[in-house]
Amino acid sequence: MQVLCHPSDGHADIQCPVCNQGFRVFWERSSAPDQKATLPEIYQELRNHHRDASVAAHPDAPFNIPSWSGLPHFSAAALLGGAY
Ligand SMILES: [Zn+2]
Incomplete structure (x- = not known):
């Protein structure tokens, strides 16, 4: 299923699993x-961020897993998950 990940310091x-970013x-x-059942996919994607990045691993903005071409806040995960 789709999820929306929202970077959070709180x-x-x-x-x-790599940098402890919440x-x-x-x-x-x-x-x-x-x-x-979806958690392993999320952790794998977070690890992938570190593989590709030289400085900042994770996006500052919310992002979808699996990646989605539309705007994150219009994604099914955002709408059904009550993100906004
Ligand atoms: Zn990280």
Whole structure:
């Protein structure tokens, strides 16, 4: 499923396994088993950020996993997850 990751220095749902940057996560679906099943994909994407980046690994702005060509705040995860 799709998620929206929102960089957060305060309340964080998950942390990057590499740098401990915190993120709030907004889920397209509210089912706990679905969310748990998606976690490995999120962590993998966060690791990928470090593989590609030279300075700042993660985007400052919210982003979707899987990546989505539209605006993050119009994504299903943002709308259904109640991000805004
Ligand atoms: Zn990181």
